[in-house]
Amino acid sequence: DIQMTQSPSSLSASIGDRVTITCQANQDISNYLNWYQQKPGKAPNLLIYDGSNLGTGVPSRFSVSGSGTYFTLTISSLQPEDIATYYCQQYDKLPLTFGGGTKVEIK
């Protein structure tokens, strides 16, 4: 199975800060990567699909980069509504696998 490793596992930042989350695959997955946002007590929401496409209604302060084995998700200016856990997910090979998640909190 392809292992997805996210870092950090949690972070605390101030409103307006730039926040970056990394996701690493243990083998080349090209850009076959999605990102999800899960707010407390809610179901996950598709944030970024097919490597770089913003999901429906996702604000442009979210951006991604990377290919192969190393990927980043950046929030350019953290907002209160961004408090959530973020997961990356690869679909290069079955089984689909997710990163362990990055919990974003407000400082």
Added chain:
Amino acid sequence: EVQLLESGGGLVQPGGSLRLSCVASGFTFNNYAMTWVRQAPGKGLEWVSCISGSGGRTTYADSVKGRCSISRDNAKNTLYLQMSSLRADDTARYYCAKTYFALGATPYGMDVWGQGTTVIVSS
């Protein structure tokens, strides 16, 4: 409005069985592969299974293969997950999710999620 509504979760003894259901609305159900994803308490997401739009192809995670069976009734816009030989480590919230694209039963990702149904395996 696109919606998925799961049901069927509950408390079951180890070794027991349970059938989860997911009723879909707001989209052409048989056009999309559907998946189950679970989340153990306080843990991350784990893909469980996928079924093609026609229902003719299925895929499973190794952790449930042989113990779970995914199926769908396109006439009723309903997805199912039959679970048997349940173990404590099957305890989780189970989400039904629509794929935004799939090759047969090989999903790319999930763009619509239900709110989940909780399965607790305990004696």
